[in-house]
Amino acid sequence: MCGIVGLTDRDNFHLLSKMNNILFHRGPDDSGEFIDKESGFAFAMRRLAIIDIEGGKQPMSNEDNSLWVICNGEIYNSPELRKNLIKKGHIFKTKNSDVEVLLHLYKEKGTQLLQDLNGMFAFVIYDKNKGILFGARDRIGIKPFYYCYKNGKFAFSSEMKSLLILPWISKEINPESLYHYISLQFVPAPYSIFLDIKKLPAGHYFIYDLHKKELIINKYWELNVSELENKSVDEWKELIIQKLKESIKRWTLSDVPIACSLSGGLDSSTVVGILASEGFSDLRTYSLGFKSIEEQEFNELPLARKVAEKWNTDHHEVVIDAKRILNDLEKMVWHLDEPYAGGLPSWYIYEIIGEDVKVALTGTGGDELFGNYGRYKVHERGLWYKFLKAMKESILNHNFSEIKNAFRYPKGYFYWKYFSDAVKDKIIFNDYNQKYKTEAYLENIWHESGTKNPRNAVAYIDFRLQLPEEFLHVTDRFSMAHSVEARVPFLDHELVELVFKMPPAMRTGWNEPKSFFKSIIKNLLPEELWNAPKRGFILPLTLWTRKDLKFLIKESLSPDYLKKQGIFSEKVYDKIVNPHLEGKKDYTQQVWTFLMFQMWYKKYVLGD
The missing domain is CATH 3.40.50.620 (HUPs)
Known part of the structure; x- marks a missing residue:
């Protein structure tokens, strides 16, 4: 496990160490760098030593230094893969490093090695002879991979914060990402919150040609929910x-x-x-x-x-x-x-x-x-139930668009979210976000699942969006924050x-x-x-937003601040925040969504 960074920008190779050290928490045990000035590529890593403590140092090369690799994560079937590769004549220089297995497997199978891997990983292999970078993110999206491809330059990192020190990467917010975040409470891949930075989606790999300065991204795995087997x-x-x-x-x-x-x-x-x-x-x-x-x-x-x-x-x-x-x-x-x-x-x-x-x-x-939690249930209900549900929202929000959207994007409209598009368009955003539709986005993913069964279609969306970009996102960041x-x-x-x-x-x-x-x-x-009810590691947010966090909420979501910031409408305070704080409405999750964005904005955009 570690943090990885890299870039193809010779003019900023001097920033490589700084990019890497920002990820110290991900790997306090060791660090390493590799710079090839001739090809115009450099990468580095911070290591948390777990497998082959002494021999697993990175970046790691093959016998003739024509292949180099850095990897964040673990390959859990590496012992079996290593045995098979040894039988084919491969000679390993480490005791049991799973990362070295990647090098030999790449030499044996090229990009097809991904089909053999079982684990959680985000890695990059530098193939000096071919002049390419080859990298991938694991099938489920357990480990993160951020990148920026701009004007032929390519840079990547396990965490977005390392990329932000590069002078050619801006902090302009992606309005589509923000629009989706307000509904989902996270930013779905391939987007990030910044326009210049993207996330490699789960189950995808990339090839960057160092000579042509071209980036290609392809899918190598997706969840199959349509091929069922009949067993007792x-x-x-x-x-x-x-x-x-x-x-x-x-x-x-x-x-x-x-x-x-x-x-x-x-x-x-x-x-x-x-x-x-x-x-x-x-x-x-x-x-x-x-x-x-x-x-x-x-x-x-x-x-x-x-x-x-x-x-x-x-x-x-x-x-x-x-x-x-x-x-x-x-x-x-x-x-x-x-x-x-x-x-x-x-x-x-x-x-x-x-x-x-x-x-x-x-x-x-x-x-x-x-x-x-049975989130598919609403999709298995009849048409009248859905119509009445949309009608109720339309009346509560004084917005006929609820009904229109429910019929136009029925799968996306009824998928679980914290704000409907109708509410976002009427109350939350100033005009610049009107062209984006989270419900249409969810509708398209539903149809990509290839199944008409709501239970499997909802699961497909969960595995595409919420699981990698919410649950696994926080699991990676919070665990790595403490090494x-x-x-x-x-x-x-x-x-x-x-x-x-x-x-x-x-x-x-x-x-x-x-x-x-x-x-x-x-x-x-x-x-x-x-038969115990599900609780889990859940915060009592209703209590906290009305007590301990009340001052912070009023400060960062006041009409004056919202007007000055120019992202959200001032109506957010009157229609959502204040009714919640006064106990007239329970908008716990909605207020929390805004608060967490504002705290992020102050930290990452304003630099407070």
Whole structure:
């Protein structure tokens, strides 16, 4: 695990070290640089040493220095790949580095090597003989990859903040990204919040020609939700639990100790249960709780303790309060890179984990595999239900466009979001954003799924958007902020592909979306978890936005500030912010969305 940076701008090679050092938190153990002035390319990395501690230094080259590589992440099937390559005559100079496997596999198969990889990664290979850069992001988008391609110049980084020091990259906000963020609470790939910077989408690779100064981006994987297999329930149960066990075991590949983030929910508890039942020794678990009495409904510490007791883990807890969150918000915003209004408490889990170990397994991805809280249900409802729902929104918002958009983009309109396009166009934005439509954007992705089944189509959108650019985004940034490698075995691509071969009505249910999943892991959990409501690492934002954060909200979203800033309409305060603060309406998530953008804007655009 590490942070990687690179550029093809000779005039700014002197900035390479600075770009790299900005990512110190991603790899405090080691650093390395490679500069080829003749070809006009340089890259560097910060390393968090986890596999082959002594021999895994990067950048790494092959025998004749014609190939160089830097990689952020891990290749979990590297032991098997290495054995096969040795049989073919490849000679390795490291003991067990997974990164060196990339070099030899590239020499053997070229860009087709991607089909052989199992892991989480973002890497770049410099092929000196061909004069190209070849890089890729893992199938699910677990590891990040930002880049800028402008006037023939190409630069990349694990985090956007490193790119911003280059003088030819501007901080002009991408209006389409902002428009989508307000609805989704994150910026979807391939966009970033800045016009000059983009994100390599999950399951994509690139080739940059150093001679022609041309960039090509192609897709090498996408989630297939339309090719189903008919098997009995019992057959699926056996297949899924076996593949889940294989995935969790595979994702424990490490030369350093491993811990587990334990929320007390089904997914993280399952990871702990499988590791313990399979004989994994020295199992450490870490859980989060809340301090004040009024926040106890969000507290899963008692359930997490039950899991820890059942499996006799070395258990640790951290308790937080609103004041601590408020004090740490600015640090979180800096590490997040882009506007993000999702959950934040995992910051403290990784903080305490980082004091003990470098690697932590999480339950991220379990919800998206098995129903994601039944977000498909509205799409399975009849036409009258949807019409009445749109009519209700139209009346509440005094905006007939709600009904028009619901019929024009029915899939996109009813996909979960925090603001409809009608509200954004009427209340939130000044005129410059009228041409963008989040609902049309979501509608197009739905149709790209190739299925008419709402359960699989919604899952396809979740895997394209929310999973990589919200949940995995925050998991990467917050874990790396504390020099911890977070691993997500539920997102092993072999497991993901298998799960989505199941008939959707079997994979997830109407009354209980995770009924199938519960049936295969029930014996791994304490009885108290069997029917416990989902809580997870969730902040009590309604309480906090009306108390601890109230002054900050009024300051950054006042009509005077909004007018001076010139991005959002002044109506945002009167129609959304003030009614929430006074308790007349509950616009918790909407206010939080604006607050997190404003904090990001002050940090990244104004430089405060």
